[in-house]
Amino acid sequence: MFSLLRRNRKQQCRLAVLVFHRVIDGTPLPFGPEKTCSLPSDNFARILEHLSHTFHVFNAADLRSALEGHQPRFPEGVLLTFDDGFADNAELAAPLLIKNGIEALLFAATGYIDGTAEPYEYVLARHLATHGDGPVVVDGIEYARARDAYDAVRSALKKMPRAERDETWRRLRQEFPAMESPHLLTWSQLRDFQEKGPFAVESHGVHHAVLAGEERGELAVQLRDSRQRISEQTGRLPTLISYPYGAANSSVHRAARRAGYRAGFTTEPVVNNLATCNPFALGRFAGESERLLEARSLDDIASLLAPSAQKGVRCQPS
Ligand SMILES: [Zn+2]
Secondary structure (H helix, E strand, O other): OHHHHHHHHHHOOEEEEEEEOEEEOOOOOOOOHHHHOEEEHHHHHHHHHHHHHHOOEOOHHHHHHHHOOOOOOOOEEEEEEEEEOEOHHHHHHHHHHHHOOOOEEEEEOHHHHHOOOOOHHHHHHHHHHOOOOOOEEEOOEEEOOHHHHHHHHHHHHHHOOHHHHHHHHHHHHOOOOOOOOOOEOOHHHHHHHHHHOOEEEEEOOOOOOOHHHOOHHHHHHHHHHHHHHHHHHHOOOOOEEEOHHHOOOHHHHHHHHHOOOOEEEOOOOOOEEOOOOOHHHEOOEEOOOHHHHHOOOHHHHHHHHOHHHOOOOOOOOO
16 A cells, blocks of 8 residues: 555656747737737746746656656656747747756747748738727728737638638738748757757647648648658657647547657646646646746646636637
């Protein structure tokens, strides 16, 4: 009995995973992902300092080891992740991570890296913000406020299967050809991360599609091709995926397992117990909040960042 209890205690591993997207200098836009999913670099610096002084910070090796059932270095801790693959991750986030001795996971949408896909939410919001928040016409429809147009167009695009969405976006994009895409990471930068840190590069699919909305063949392509591409370009085969928009269901979990992944991340804001949870449904909290500075425990993170305590601030794009 004693040894059983001891073994159970050993297997406990509670992990609060935080998801970030962009670290920026300057003022974010008044709406869209640059508002909800960006963190000014000085805030990010304060958050890192607080986390590294208050919690055990897991790295990729700690996570992989714990998922394989090995005794973790720490019984509980936090893990930092970045989604998508924006250039500011290298320019602004990486130096701060290095300064604090933190290794994070970077989930790259491979289509963003090689230019075959565009982070359309950012382009759309930037274009609409040039109208202030006044009336605007998109695709022949008039909206009273630019932010209403953003919400309506984004929501419609997000619901479409990937091929239809790409086609629709190509058409809409012609309305604002001069608007630049935000800068994204390059394969050369991802290779450097893989070799020297401070990021371990993992998968976020290819085209940033809602995987749960895709047919089986397209789902397999998104899971397999992103993994293969990262392997070819960086020399390491990813074993982890974060689902675009945090959205997955049991079919996606099974397909991810078949494609060779060992675990998958959602944006369900829960603390994971790695000993008992489904490794393909790991929760994450949106990290782009100064509330993190008040957290002294994993339960604090849950109560400070869970949706009920953070109404309307949950990060949308993931
Ligand atoms: Zn994403």
